[in-house]
Amino acid sequence: MRRSFSIGNPIFQPRQTFELKPTVLLLGSAILLTIYRYYGRRPFFRGLLGEHLLHIPFGSLIPFFAWYLVASVPLLLIPMILIRWLFRERLSMYGMQLGDIRWGLRFVAIAYILMLPVLLIVAQLPSFQHKYPLFQRYYDMSQLPSETRYLLLVAYELAYGFYFISWEFFFRGFMLYGLEPYFGNYTVFIQTIPFAIMHYGKPFPEAMGAVFTGVLLGFVGLRTRSFWYAFLIHWLVALTMDLIALG
Numbered sequence: 001m002r003r004s005f006s007i008g009n010p011i012f013q014p015r016q017t018f019e020l021k022p023t024v025l026l027l028g029s030a031i032l033l034t035i036y037r038y039y040g041r042r043p044f045f046r047g048l049l050g051e052h053l054l055h056i057p058f059g060s061l062i063p064f065f066a067w068y069l070v071a072s073v074p075l076l077l078i079p080m081i082l083i084r085w086l087f088r089e090r091l092s093m094y095g096m097q098l099g100d101i102r103w104g105l106r107f108v109a110i111a112y113i114l115m116l117p118v119l120l121i122v123a124q125l126p127s128f129q130h131k132y133p134l135f136q137r138y139y140d141m142s143q144l145p146s147e148t149r150y151l152l153l154v155a156y157e158l159a160y161g162f163y164f165i166s167w168e169f170f171f172r173g174f175m176l177y178g179l180e181p182y183f184g185n186y187t188v189f190i191q192t193i194p195f196a197i198m199h200y201g202k203p204f205p206e207a208m209g210a211v212f213t214g215v216l217l218g219f220v221g222l223r224t225r226s227f228w229y230a231f232l233i234h235w236l237v238a239l240t241m242d243l244i245a246l247g
Contacts, residue, residue, distance in 0.1 A: 021087055025178045028082065032074040032170075033194055040074055042067040064156065068163035075166035079174040087178075095173040099226030107220055108233045115237055123244040128203055133242040157242065161235045168231040171195045171214070172221040180222070188218030 038044065045063040083089050098104070122128055133156075175191040183190060192214030199210040217230040 019182075022179060022182045024082060024086065025175065029170075029175055029194065032078060033198065036071055036074040037198070040067065040071045045070075061152070061156070065159050068159040071163055072166040075170040079170060083174070083178075094177045095169070095221060095225065095227035097226055098228060099224040104220070104224040104226060104229035107224075108229055108236070111233050112236055115233075116240070119237065119240050119244060122205060123241060125203070125205070128206075128241070128245070132245045153246075157239055160238065160242075164231050164235045164238065168217075168227050168234060172217055172227040172230040176218055176221050176227075185222070188215055188222065191218055 042063040045066040049062065079094075080091060083091060083094055123132075171191045171194070175194075176187055179187040179190055192211060195214040196207070196211045199207040201207075202210075217234070220230055221227055
C-alpha cells in the first residue's frame, strides 16, 4: 500500500510579506555578528595597534580591554538603539529588567554548584590550560608586584564581565525576546544557532557545550523574562575557569 505524506505543517500559513521587525532582527543579527567577528575582537585591535603595544606599559593587555569594551557597540548599543528608535519598544521587553528574581537567583546558585565539579575537571585538560586565561598567553604577570597583579586581574575580569553583559543581551535579550512573538518557544533554538557558531575555535568540549548552554539559557530567559541571570551564570563560570587555570 502506498502511503502519502505532506511536507511541513499544514496548519502553518507562510507570510506573504516581510514584516519590518523580524526582518531587522534576523538580518540585522547576521550583520552585527559579522561586524563583531571581524572588527570587534582582539586580533583586529592587535593588528591595528601593532608595534605600538611594545612601548606601552601592559600594552599586550590593551587589545583585550578594547575587545571587551568595543564589542558593546554591535552587541549592546546598536540593538538598544534599534529597540528604542526603530521598534519604539521598551528595553524591559527585551530582558533589561530583573524579572523573576527568586527563580533566577535560585537557578544561578544551583547551576553554579552543579557546574563547579565539571569546571574543576575540564580545567585540567591541556586544551583548556592552553586557552585560559585568555590574557595569560600574551602577558606574564608573574614578575609584577602582588598588588599590581591583583589590580590588573580585577580590572580584566570586570571588563570581561561587561563583555558578557553585551554578549548575553544580544542572544538572550535582543534575539530571544524580539523573535518570540513570531516563533514562540522555537526562538530558543534560533538564537542558539549563532550562539554556538560563535564558539567555533574554542576547545571542542566548550564548543559542543555551547549548543546545550544556549538552549538552557534561552529557556531560563523565557522563564525569568530577564537576561541578567544568563549573564550572571556565564560570567561566574568564565571567572571560575580563569581562577582555576591561574591557580
